[in-house]
Amino acid sequence: MRLVVFGIGYVGLVTGTGLAELGHDVLCIDIDPQRIRQLEDGIIPIYEPGLDDLVRRNVRAKRLTFATQVASPADEADAYFIAVGTPPGPDGAADISAVTSVAERIAEIAKQPALAVVKSTVPVGTCDAVQAILDKKAHVGLEVVSNPEFLKEGTAVQDFFRPDRIVLGARSESAKETLRLLYAPLQLSGERVVVTDPRSSELTKYASNTMLAMRVSFMNELARLCDATGADVHAVRQGVGSDTRIGKRFLYAGPGYGGSCFPKDVQALFHLGRAHGVPMRLAEATHLANEEQATFLAQIVEKAVGTLKGKTVALWGLAFKPETDDIRESPALKLAVALLERGANVVGHDPEAAANFAKAMVQYGTRVKVVDRDYDALDGAHALVLLTEWRSYRAPNFGEIRKRLCDSADDLPPVVVDGRNVWRPQDVMRAGMRYKGIGVPSVALAPDRTSLGALR
Ligand SMILES: NC(=O)c1ccc[n+]([C@@H]2O[C@H](COP(=O)([O-])OP(=O)(O)OC[C@H]3O[C@@H](n4cnc5c(N)ncnc54)[C@H](O)[C@@H]3O)[C@@H](O)[C@H]2O)c1
Structure with a gap:
């Protein structure tokens, strides 16, 4: 599949690299140009055991690339992953502005029907809000899927390849099926997917x-x-x-x-x-x-x-x-x-x-x-x-x-x-x-x- 990951922090970099390792073409997008420059120069901006080798291998294989903007052919991706931060706002409630801003960007660029997969940790109802943005602004049909991340820093690479569970919240059968297919290689030793809304x-x-x-x-x-x-x-x-x-x-x-x-x-x-x-x-x-x-x-x-x-x-x-x-x-x-x-x-x-x-x-x-x-x-x-x-x-x-x-x-x-x-x-x-x-x-x-x- 052709995949785009927005937000290349602890979650985005591990997810993007893990998906590239599974054989997909992954473009990683971050608004921080310094972070992208570092990654292009082979410098891993975070410490996570096992990650640097994996990044280098997939960059060499040309399955993993980094940029600040989505350019063709990534605008014809099968899925756009949202892995940006959701820090606490002044009152402690989650600030989802980075998630909605990425949703706006996806709506602008997507040239073919695709999934928007929310990996960021977001309050209940955020996926519906993202769907409303996509429905209003996108030129093609885009469906939102909730797929929260459960990796643990320090063992994130291991957690990606051997998750305890993969939670998928989707409305349509086709979205559920696409993500099941994507994660199938991580389930060879048994079913780990929990499918819900x-x-x-x-x-x-x-x-x-x-x-x-x-x-x-x-x-x-x-x-x-x-x-x-x-x-x-x-x-x-x-x-x-x-x-x-x-x-x-x-x-x-x-x-x-x-x-x-x-x-x-x-x-x-x-x-x-x-x-x-x-x-x-x-x-x-x-x-x-x-x-x-x-x-x-x-x-x-x-x-x-x-x-x-x-x-x-x-x-x-x-x-x-x-x-x-x-x-x-x-x-x-x-x-x-x-x-x-x-x-x-x-x-x-x-x-x-x-x-x-x-x-x-x-x-x-x-x-x-x-x-x-x-x-x-x-x-x-x-x-x-x-x-x-x-x-x-x-x-x-x-x-x-x-x-x-x-x-x-x-x-x-x-x-x-x-x-x-x-x-x-x-x-x-x-x-x-x-x-x-x-x-x-x-x-x-x-x-x-x-x-x-x-x-x-
Ligand atoms: N860190 C963890 O262990 C962990 C585990 C599970 C879930 N999560 C959740 O995953 C999400 C990401 O967490 P993280 O720790 O990877 O965050 P992080 O702060 O390490 O990385 C977020 C990245 O997103 C980038 N970004 C912000 N706005 C952007 C935009 N509009 N477009 C593109 N890039 C943008 C930032 O520059 C940054 O590099 C959060 O919601 C977090 O709660 C984190």
């Missing part, structure tokens, strides 16, 4: 992300309760997750969820509810609990270090999760701001996201630094906070960490805050530091440095 398909995406975010927020609230009561969130998670109705995944307490999807989609869902007079109370509570988690973490650091004024805190992991350079809504951004507000300086390290983090924090000048080598972040810092569980942080040299960190003002050893509960407290303490996890009983070297005492 556009509105149910649009809502499925918000419901999925909110359900996952809800599990995270619930565990974070339980972790706070564990801290207050002396219970251990690891044990609670194991006990709860062993129930097959609940399952073990997505039950990890941590620094709060981030990224370009969960925060905005949870908010968009409760705005959608409000707009229709249906309060989405669980979504609202999920969002609030998540907002509070950065403050909770900053309080943990403050309690352990004492006043943060003039102190330095090292952050390991700035991306919102491992294997991505995406820092949108990352817990590291929120914690850094909370620490800066309390008078601390911040030094960060991340294998891929440091440059994006530095750019986002540029207004804080020299109070925020990033370093190229992980241990260099620790020199002169009073605490280390682990925020993203990159593999390279999983088994650090705690002796080296101890050597580089400073003691607290009241002569307590430095504190390591394990925001992902991945380190063993005894390993940290054996190296002469205090350990604090999220919702796990914390033990620390007491001031006399010989006995173990609770970190309060």
Whole structure:
């Protein structure tokens, strides 16, 4: 098939490249000329494991091309994919202006009947609005299909080729059939397509992300309760997750969820509810609990270090999760701001996201630094906070960490805050530091440095 993808970000670039790999001719369009120039020069503007090889291979095979404008013969495409951003507007509701603007463009250029496939995450009713634009402005028959994207950054390429499910919301049988055909190679090991109407398909995406975010927020609230009561969130998670109705995944307490999807989609869902007079109370509570988690973490650091004024805190992991350079809504951004507000300086390290983090924090000048080598972040810092569980942080040299960190003002050893509960407290303490996890009983070297005492 001849395909055009609008919006070459995390979703568009993976989708376009994946479809080219399946043998289709794909033109990728983005309004950002710099992004297109980079791609034409073989530079992949995002970090996503496995993507660069795939892009290069398909560019070489001339199945994958990039441009800022659609030109012939792409105006005779079989399908136009819309994968532009839908960021939150000022009130938190999804801003779909980029989607409608692409719809206008498709209506102008399409020279033969085709599908307009909405991959962007959009509020219920958006596909109908896009259909109305196409019906009014296009010179040929164009049908809208909702096909929300479920890929996860960090494993996006794998997710494209082995999706858990492919949701299609279409009105006509022929549109359903065309997309079934397109995705058939991804289903050799069994049926993964859920076919429905556009509105149910649009809502499925918000419901999925909110359900996952809800599990995270619930565990974070339980972790706070564990801290207050002396219970251990690891044990609670194991006990709860062993129930097959609940399952073990997505039950990890941590620094709060981030990224370009969960925060905005949870908010968009409760705005959608409000707009229709249906309060989405669980979504609202999920969002609030998540907002509070950065403050909770900053309080943990403050309690352990004492006043943060003039102190330095090292952050390991700035991306919102491992294997991505995406820092949108990352817990590291929120914690850094909370620490800066309390008078601390911040030094960060991340294998891929440091440059994006530095750019986002540029207004804080020299109070925020990033370093190229992980241990260099620790020199002169009073605490280390682990925020993203990159593999390279999983088994650090705690002796080296101890050597580089400073003691607290009241002569307590430095504190390591394990925001992902991945380190063993005894390993940290054996190296002469205090350990604090999220919702796990914390033990620390007491001031006399010989006995173990609770970190309060
Ligand atoms: N990132 C994810 O993990 C993920 C997963 C599933 C769904 N989604 C959804 O997919 C959509 C895209 O997300 P993303 O993370 O890829 O966004 P992104 O911000 O990485 O990329 C969006 C791209 O669209 C381009 N763009 C904006 N307006 C345009 C226009 N009029 N014409 C052409 N290009 C235009 C931008 O320049 C940018 O390169 C969003 O709705 C998001 O919620 C994202």
